[in-house]
Amino acid sequence: MEQGLTHIYTGTGKGKTTAAVGLGVRAYGQGLKVLMVQFLKGWDTGETKVIESFEPSFKLFRYKENDKFVWEMTEQEIGRLEKEMRIGLNYATEAVTSGNWDMIILDEIMAAVNYRYLPLAEVVELVKSKPLKLELVLTGRDAPAKLVELADYVSEINARKHPMAKGVTARAGIEY
Numbered sequence: 001m002e003q004g005l006t007h008i009y010t011g012t013g014k015g016k017t018t019a020a021v022g023l024g025v026r027a028y029g030q031g032l033k034v035l036m037v038q039f040l041k042g043w044d045t046g047e048t049k050v051i052e053s054f055e056p057s058f059k060l061f062r063y064k065e066n067d068k069f070v071w072e073m074t075e076q077e078i079g080r081l082e083k084e085m086r087i088g089l090n091y092a093t094e095a096v097t098s099g100n101w102d103m104i105i106l107d108e109i110m111a112a113v114n115y116r117y118l119p120l121a122e123v124v125e126l127v128k129s130k131p132l133k134l135e136l137v138l139t140g141r142d143a144p145a146k147l148v149e150l151a152d153y154v155s156e157i158n159a160r161k162h163p164m165a166k167g168v169t170a171r172a173g174i175e176y
Contacts (some may be wrong), residue, residue, distance in 0.1 A: 004102075004135040004151035006127055010143035012112060013157035014175065019048045020105045020137045027135065028058045032102035037092045038062040039085055039112040039140075045176040061091055085117045093126055096134065103135040110140025110147075120144055127151075 007023070009016040036051065041062060051060045052134045063084045073081065089112075095104055112118040123138075127150045130136050138147065148154050170176050 002133075004130065004133045006130065006154040007135070007155070008143050008147060009095055009137070009139045009155050010148075011155075011157040012141060013159040014034060014162065015157050016139040016141075017047070017107050019155065019157070020107060020139050021051070023137060024051075024058060024103060024105055027103045032057075032135075033100065034058040034103045034105070035057060035095050035101045036060050036105040036107060037088055037095070037109075039088055039106070039108040039118075040081070041108060042112065045174050048102075057097040061088065063088070079094075082117050085112050088112075089118050089122060093122075093129075093161065096126060096130060096136070099170070101134065103137065105137040106139070106173060108140045109138050110143050112140075113144060114140070114142050120146060123147065123159045 007020075009019045013136075021036070024036060028033050034054075034057070036059070038060065048060055048062070052059050061084065063081075092106055095101055106123075109118070109123060113120050113123055124146050125135060127147060138151075143151075143154065
Protein backbone atom coordinates (compact mmCIF):
# COMPACT_ATOMS: atom_id res chain seq x y z
CA MET A 1 0.00 0.00 0.00
CA GLU A 2 1.14 3.54 -0.72
CA GLN A 3 1.40 6.31 1.85
CA GLY A 4 -1.71 6.55 4.01
CA LEU A 5 -3.48 9.87 4.43
CA THR A 6 -5.72 11.47 7.03
CA HIS A 7 -9.36 12.22 6.20
CA ILE A 8 -11.92 14.32 8.06
CA TYR A 9 -15.67 14.24 7.44
CA THR A 10 -17.22 17.14 9.34
CA GLY A 11 -20.14 19.57 9.19
CA THR A 12 -23.76 19.80 10.28
CA GLY A 13 -25.19 17.53 7.61
CA LYS A 14 -26.21 13.90 7.53
CA GLY A 15 -23.74 11.47 6.05
CA LYS A 16 -20.39 11.81 7.82
CA THR A 17 -20.43 8.29 9.23
CA THR A 18 -22.00 6.99 6.02
CA ALA A 19 -19.11 8.46 4.01
CA ALA A 20 -16.54 6.93 6.36
CA VAL A 21 -18.24 3.52 6.25
CA GLY A 22 -18.39 3.74 2.45
CA LEU A 23 -14.66 4.42 2.34
CA GLY A 24 -14.11 1.51 4.72
CA VAL A 25 -16.17 -0.82 2.51
CA ARG A 26 -14.19 0.33 -0.53
CA ALA A 27 -10.93 -0.43 1.31
CA TYR A 28 -12.25 -3.81 2.51
CA GLY A 29 -13.26 -4.63 -1.06
CA GLN A 30 -9.65 -4.09 -2.13
CA GLY A 31 -8.35 -6.47 0.53
CA LEU A 32 -7.39 -3.87 3.14
CA LYS A 33 -7.94 -4.45 6.86
CA VAL A 34 -10.25 -1.84 8.40
CA LEU A 35 -11.02 -0.98 12.03
CA MET A 36 -13.84 1.37 12.99
CA VAL A 37 -13.89 2.78 16.53
CA GLN A 38 -17.17 4.51 17.36
CA PHE A 39 -17.35 7.21 20.03
CA LEU A 40 -20.73 8.29 21.46
CA LYS A 41 -22.60 5.56 19.59
CA GLY A 42 -23.83 2.34 21.10
CA TRP A 43 -27.15 1.69 19.43
CA ASP A 44 -27.63 -0.83 16.63
CA THR A 45 -27.43 0.67 13.17
CA GLY A 46 -27.68 -0.85 9.72
CA GLU A 47 -23.98 -0.46 9.04
CA THR A 48 -22.96 -2.23 12.27
CA LYS A 49 -24.78 -5.37 11.15
CA VAL A 50 -23.02 -5.33 7.78
CA ILE A 51 -19.58 -4.58 9.26
CA GLU A 52 -19.96 -7.50 11.70
CA SER A 53 -20.43 -9.80 8.70
CA PHE A 54 -17.06 -8.60 7.29
CA GLU A 55 -15.05 -9.53 10.41
CA PRO A 56 -12.20 -10.11 10.99
CA SER A 57 -10.98 -7.94 8.08
CA PHE A 58 -13.39 -5.08 8.92
CA LYS A 59 -13.86 -4.83 12.66
CA LEU A 60 -16.06 -2.55 14.75
CA PHE A 61 -15.22 -1.44 18.31
CA ARG A 62 -18.06 0.32 20.10
CA TYR A 63 -19.93 0.72 23.35
CA LYS A 64 -22.74 -1.59 24.27
CA GLU A 65 -24.33 0.53 27.01
CA ASN A 66 -24.65 3.86 25.25
CA ASP A 67 -28.02 4.03 23.51
CA LYS A 68 -28.86 7.69 24.14
CA PHE A 69 -27.80 11.06 22.85
CA VAL A 70 -25.61 13.02 25.29
CA TRP A 71 -28.34 15.59 25.97
CA GLU A 72 -30.66 12.76 27.11
CA MET A 73 -28.20 11.32 29.68
CA THR A 74 -28.05 11.63 33.44
CA GLU A 75 -24.82 12.73 35.14
CA GLN A 76 -24.16 9.12 36.14
CA GLU A 77 -24.57 7.95 32.53
CA ILE A 78 -22.23 10.70 31.34
CA GLY A 79 -19.64 9.55 33.90
CA ARG A 80 -19.80 6.02 32.49
CA LEU A 81 -19.61 7.42 28.97
CA GLU A 82 -16.44 9.38 29.79
CA LYS A 83 -14.80 6.19 31.06
CA GLU A 84 -15.88 4.32 27.93
CA MET A 85 -14.44 7.05 25.71
CA ARG A 86 -11.10 6.82 27.51
CA ILE A 87 -11.15 3.07 26.85
CA GLY A 88 -12.00 3.79 23.21
CA LEU A 89 -9.17 6.29 22.77
CA ASN A 90 -6.69 3.92 24.43
CA TYR A 91 -7.90 1.12 22.15
CA ALA A 92 -7.59 3.37 19.07
CA THR A 93 -4.11 4.53 20.07
CA GLU A 94 -2.96 0.95 20.49
CA ALA A 95 -4.54 0.00 17.15
CA VAL A 96 -2.87 2.91 15.33
CA THR A 97 0.56 1.86 16.53
CA SER A 98 -0.03 -1.91 16.15
CA GLY A 99 0.53 -2.12 12.41
CA ASN A 100 -2.41 -4.53 12.17
CA TRP A 101 -4.71 -2.23 10.20
CA ASP A 102 -4.59 -0.51 6.82
CA MET A 103 -7.40 1.91 7.69
CA ILE A 104 -8.77 3.10 11.02
CA ILE A 105 -11.98 5.10 11.27
CA LEU A 106 -12.56 7.16 14.43
CA ASP A 107 -16.28 7.82 14.16
CA GLU A 108 -17.61 10.81 16.15
CA ILE A 109 -14.17 11.54 17.60
CA MET A 110 -14.88 15.27 17.04
CA ALA A 111 -17.92 15.13 19.31
CA ALA A 112 -15.91 13.35 22.00
CA VAL A 113 -13.35 16.16 21.84
CA ASN A 114 -15.87 18.99 21.55
CA TYR A 115 -17.87 17.75 24.56
CA ARG A 116 -14.49 17.62 26.37
CA TYR A 117 -14.72 13.91 27.09
CA LEU A 118 -11.35 13.47 25.39
CA PRO A 119 -8.49 15.97 25.29
CA LEU A 120 -7.83 17.51 21.88
CA ALA A 121 -4.08 17.32 22.53
CA GLU A 122 -4.24 13.51 22.80
CA VAL A 123 -6.20 13.17 19.57
CA VAL A 124 -3.73 15.50 17.82
CA GLU A 125 -0.86 13.30 19.07
CA LEU A 126 -2.70 10.21 17.86
CA VAL A 127 -2.99 11.70 14.37
CA LYS A 128 0.66 12.78 14.42
CA SER A 129 1.74 9.27 15.47
CA LYS A 130 -0.03 7.65 12.51
CA PRO A 131 2.30 5.23 10.73
CA LEU A 132 3.17 6.25 7.18
CA LYS A 133 1.01 3.61 5.49
CA LEU A 134 -2.08 3.88 7.71
CA GLU A 135 -5.17 5.57 6.30
CA LEU A 136 -6.88 7.43 9.17
CA VAL A 137 -10.46 8.73 9.02
CA LEU A 138 -12.05 11.04 11.61
CA THR A 139 -15.70 12.08 11.68
CA GLY A 140 -17.92 14.47 13.58
CA ARG A 141 -19.20 18.04 13.65
CA ASP A 142 -16.99 21.04 14.29
CA ALA A 143 -13.58 19.58 13.49
CA PRO A 144 -11.03 21.53 15.56
CA ALA A 145 -8.62 23.67 13.53
CA LYS A 146 -5.60 21.71 14.81
CA LEU A 147 -7.01 18.49 13.35
CA VAL A 148 -8.02 20.18 10.10
CA GLU A 149 -4.43 21.41 9.70
CA LEU A 150 -3.09 17.86 10.06
CA ALA A 151 -5.55 16.29 7.64
CA ASP A 152 -4.94 15.62 3.96
CA TYR A 153 -8.66 15.51 3.08
CA VAL A 154 -11.33 17.61 4.76
CA SER A 155 -14.89 17.16 3.53
CA GLU A 156 -17.54 19.37 5.04
CA ILE A 157 -21.05 17.98 4.82
CA ASN A 158 -23.55 20.70 5.67
CA ALA A 159 -27.30 20.49 6.03
CA ARG A 160 -29.28 22.85 3.86
CA LYS A 161 -32.47 21.08 4.82
CA HIS A 162 -33.18 18.26 7.27
CA PRO A 163 -36.50 16.51 8.08
CA MET A 164 -35.75 16.71 11.82
CA ALA A 165 -36.68 20.41 11.57
CA LYS A 166 -40.22 19.22 10.69
CA GLY A 167 -40.29 16.71 13.55
CA VAL A 168 -39.38 13.62 11.51
CA THR A 169 -37.50 11.27 13.81
CA ALA A 170 -34.62 8.98 12.84
CA ARG A 171 -35.69 6.09 10.62
CA ALA A 172 -34.20 2.59 10.50
CA GLY A 173 -32.07 2.06 7.41
CA ILE A 174 -31.86 5.78 6.64
CA GLU A 175 -30.55 7.61 9.70
CA TYR A 176 -29.44 4.52 11.63
